[in-house]
Amino acid sequence: MSVFMAYGAARCLVPLKMREKAVFFGRYEEIAQLNVACSDTDTRVLLLTASAGTGKTALMHHWLWQCEAAGWTNFDAVLGWAFPFDIDEDDPQATVRGFLEYALAWFGVTFTAEQTCIEKASLLVKQLQEQRVLLILEHLPAAIFKRELEASGAVNCLYALLKPLVLHNPGLCLVTLEDMTVFDHTGEFGGHCLKLGNLEPSEGVSLLMRQGLEGNEKLLGKVSALFDHHPLTLTLLGSYLKEACGSDLGKLDTIPIWFDSQVSGRNTRRVLAAYENWLANTPELALVYVLSLFDRPVSMSRLLDFCRVAFRRRFFFIRQRLPSILSPLVRINYKKLLYLQQRLHDLHLLTPYASSEMLEMHTVTREFFYRKFQITFMVECAHLQEILRAGNEVSVALSPCIKREPEPVSVMENLLLHAVEAKNWRQAADLALQLHKCSLIQGNIAASVSYARQSVAFAHLGRDTLSLQQNLKLLTALLQQTENSTFVAAETKVEELP
Template sequence: FYSQGTREERNVSADSFFDEALRWFGYSGPPIPSPWDKGIRLAELLRQQKTLLILDGAEPLQYPPGQLQGELKDQGLKALLKELARANLGLCVVTTRVALEDIRHTEGKTSRRVDLENLSTAAGSRLLRSLQVKGTDKELAEASQEFGGHALALNLLGRYLAVVHEGEVRQRDLIPRLTEEEKQGGHARRVMESYERWLAGQPECDILHLMGLFDRPAAKGAIDALLAKPAIKGLTSNLQNLPLAQLQFAFQHLRDLRLLAEKDAQRPDTLDCHPLVREHFGEKLRQQNPAAWQEAHGRLYEYYKNLPAKELPDTLEEMEPLFAAVAHGCQAGRHQEALDDVYWERILRRNEAFVNHKLGAFGADLSALSSFFEVLWSQPASGLTDDDKAVVLGWTGFALRALGRLAEASQPMQAGLELQAKQKDWENAASAAGNLSELYLTLGEVSQAVASARQSVDFADRSEDWGSKMMFRTTMADALHQAGELTQAQQLFREAEAMQKKRQPEYPYLYSLRGFLFCDLLLSQGQYQEVQKRARQTLEWAIQNNLSLLTRALDKLSLGRAFLLLALSEVEGQALAETTARALGAPGQYFDQAREYLLQAVAGLREAGQQDDLPRGLLARAAFHRVQNEFALASTDLEEAREIAERGGMKLLLADYHLEACRLESKKQTAKSKEQKANSKMQAEEHLDIAARMIEEMGYGRRKPEVEELEKQLNSLNH
């Protein structure tokens, strides 16, 4: 992974790794759309035999210093490591400069963390001595300390002194000092500065500048494209007419100097070097000869876009050259052309979104999209039209959400919204604000969700589209419902329903997701029979019109919840009384129907592949199992809901999990020994404390009455 670059502004993808690893370990099924599922499937394959898996240089896939420091950005890699930490016949070794936060809780149990420091003074001295550097032990020790024990820097230093200064260690004083920080390779860059001066005007220097054009190993065909006539002024002039033997000598000379990697036995014609070497010489070329930089990238753009045998590649492996073409085209300043001709036409296949929907390569897609930004995720390249800037921001927000990077997704979504509002593109601005509101709700930022939802209604009302006016009223209604503003929420749902009925008189009820959200509000108000009537009707419409699996699953979820709450209200004599369930030993028809609909709802949500909505079904089914004293089944559903919510940063659903876990532990007290009762009570109180704190911090007003009710229940158990 480290080979893809070291800088934070780069977006690195693990999709190619998963694509190759799954095939290597025997997976032959269709593409797996979900990154998380890719990680789970690979872990299953690895566990079939004793396997040594080495993941080298994972830090580009981790968050930099900040709130999320050390956590993996890539959901697939996160799933893989969590699964292997849970159970593994073999050994997985991960090297990284940043501690892995995702499996920190397993350290000392199923994982071990080994901190590798830079080389000691003594080890650095021995390394320099092995590279034919001459001097006293004290002088070599001083040199080792001066370069921070940095292995790459000492390797480069040793070869430089041996070749240029006959190994004399005291000549290191001629190497310039840089202000660049050590974590950015400052020590190694000091030596590279000296190499650049020493090799100036020679073929080796031009070769290093060529390597700076790539973000991974350079294939022979790409090098040939750069060396083709006419020469690129100031870059390939010295290499153009160089005999092959002399060119090969220059390659070997750079290998001897440790500036090029040794030949790869599997790909002997490929050139590679350390990412810091690539980035140093690439940056020098870009600054000192921008015309050559752009012309060279332009050649690579043409080479890679014409490389695939198919105009429309069918696999991720076949599509790799197109991703490279996008990167080089953008570096050549040809952003619009790369977007129109390669990304839109051949990677996305226009509205088909092939790379995502068919290949599930959201990481590779996001990596391609990063090329269209001047400031990552907030400022698209100036070479794009204003309309396409907004589109790129929208695509980026979608990709980040799909990868579970929800906190990051808000930035491009907000930037896209502002751009569309500036252009007075009210319909798309309304959609962007509505999507942003949904994202903020997922993240538990309820007040921001309400504010964005208000924007969506305002923008929709400025448009001429009745569908937008209707749809985003339901978005605002749902945000207000979560905030605890039930009266305003119901008023907006009714307004939206009236708009729909006026345009579609054959559908008097809100349906699909909008209908589900309204039913969610009605259930919280105790209108169980009303929800039954509505959900039965909307489910019938969904079947008749062959609507999505998600729509049908949500209707069944509404019905399952309605039957469960209706059964409880009849047994207990009041809508929300669930404290005693002794009378529920012989479930009636309502419980039977609740069980059936909830089973179908969870199965449908799984089939629809909607990770955002699956926890809703799992939490509702866990509540049913709890009521039926099926504690093991309830715990299983709760744990799955918690796992999904945690990895997706779905804070509202995490609060819901803690509330339901509190109810479950409270219920268990009626069927345990004195010691077990005390333990369950303690766990119930812990879950309630966490839920109460989260609900208060998020402004999750609809759940506050539930917290108060549970506090009363737990207090009653003390007496």
């Protein structure tokens, strides 16, 4: 967890978390609604909701820059807190307790370790109700509201803070989260809600042009519509087409087709998969995989300390084969890391940060690469997480990483089996393609060829011409590399399916 703002409005301001030059388009209506909420005494708690990558953080910080330029005339003090991406399911209350204790200390309120989380929330509410404070809670984790975690009391702690503010709050509490429905099973909340959607078509075109793509607006509009005018997806897409494809829109077919079970964020994962293919065996991809292990922003010095500890562990090299995708980082130093940081910023795989010493990935980007890394190198990933949790072997305490349940390749194999039984050929083709990539990275060529062939067969059964062409092209290249010429059909041109 991190504090991205903590200051009195009348005092010298601490820089905001994101740099002002971060890409931002449109959202004029939403900015106006936030301005109204500041002066509207009936709006005491405002929930800013949107799916991942839609621009909640960008909108919030752009609005905060405007407030800063105006001198924070509406508030006596401003406090912002960014929750970690993950929560410790062994102690869910810690997610809320960490914020409460920091906020109380910042206000100068005395409390004891023996006091409960709800008692600390009540102390903070009293402070917030005595002055006009802009309180911002960013990335409120939806996992807190899981039914199986209700007994932990984390939800009660949160409501002990928010519900009294709904009734009386001279300032404003702004909460950003992905899904308002997480409050449904816990009772009526009562706060106001501002839902953020995707960009307007014209804004999507402007974003692609800002990324350096050239072409008439009609063509760029079609590209934007193809990816649902989604801000994060278009940002990544523009950088990918410019850097990897020379701004050639005709190379959109290099972006894989995905038919996984999760619809939300699918287009973003498609573009990230294209990045993964393009950056294969590079230091950039290796660094992205390592950063995906951290559940919060990490400083360059801490990251270097972690790499030194991880790569010097003798047992890691003797008992476990070092993942080939991480080998470019074995001799990394500050100068190389600085170059990689700038490179990943240019590719928008890292998000802008006020401090040049900090590295942070968007939640969607981090989850995608973490999942791919964990599935492909499950054992090695577990060892790296042990190093993160140990922390005491590193001179500077590392950001802790929450322990997760392993997701072995067998899970994907079971999903593939179920997809075939259900005759969900498109999903089966996607799963077979992912298993092909895992097998290829692990050096199992026979399994890789087998899964690649399955991906072609399932795409054919699903009558998906584009996916069939891509998978067949991949299989052809694989067979050529392994000097296998038995698959004659791979050399034929794919005709349009009836």
